Amino acid sequence: MTKSATARQGTASRNYPKGERRRAQIIEAAFTAFGQVGYRNASMVQLAAACGVSRAGLLHHFPTKESLLEAVLEQRERQDDAHFFRAGAAGRDGLEYFASMVRLVAHNQANPVIVSLFAVLSSEATAADHPARPYFVARYERARGQMQAAIDDLAERGLLRPDVDPTGLAADLISLIDGLQVQWLLSPDTIDMPSHLRNMLRNVIRVEVP
Numbered sequence: 001m002t003k004s005a006t007a008r009q010g011t012a013s014r015n016y017p018k019g020e021r022r023r024a025q026i027i028e029a030a031f032t033a034f035g036q037v038g039y040r041n042a043s044m045v046q047l048a049a050a051c052g053v054s055r056a057g058l059l060h061h062f063p064t065k066e067s068l069l070e071a072v073l074e075q076r077e078r079q080d081d082a083h084f085f086r087a088g089a090a091g092r093d094g095l096e097y098f099a100s101m102v103r104l105v106a107h108n109q110a111n112p113v114i115v116s117l118f119a120v121l122s123s124e125a126t127a128a129d130h131p132a133r134p135y136f137v138a139r140y141e142r143a144r145g146q147m148q149a150a151i152d153d154l155a156e157r158g159l160l161r162p163d164v165d166p167t168g169l170a171a172d173l174i175s176l177i178d179g180l181q182v183q184w185l186l187s188p189d190t191i192d193m194p195s196h197l198r199n200m201l202r203n204v205i206r207v208e209v210p
Helices: 003-037 044-051 055-061 065-084 094-109 112-124 133-156 169-186 193-202
Strands: none
Touching (some): 003 044, 003 055, 003 065, 003 112, 044 065, 094 112, 094 133, 094 169, 169 193
């Protein structure tokens, strides 16, 4: 290998971590921007300013606003899965699943930007032409499936209250969580999301969620 090639390789190895750090910083800043003004109202110029880079610098990492939005949504989901749900275990143990869900809701309550991002983008994504619509459609299908698996596990173990019909219960509980998020954004001093969720689970599950 020539000296110049070695130098280029060394430069690339030094720049790679810096580029990854910059990409992560852009995603974090865009996370906040999308949560505050929504996807449609955020221009690439505004996003570049919020991220502390030039528009050309932003386009180097994310050629389109759609690609940046996709990165933001994927990053949020990866963080939730890593911190609150064991890999591949979502829904297998009903009590563990709902304990993780309560912890996730409590974490979100301590981080209003997360709740705002989800509320704003999920509402925008109901439009047929919104780029995040496929993500949210798939996300809700996956969430219902995982939660229903947790409910079915509890039913098989005799842990659901006798008057509870497990059919469609997952959609009802997800509706409760999403509705609590909107109410909490409007009245954060009045609504305690994890407490409301725990109280609802007590009406469904015969034992206390750990």
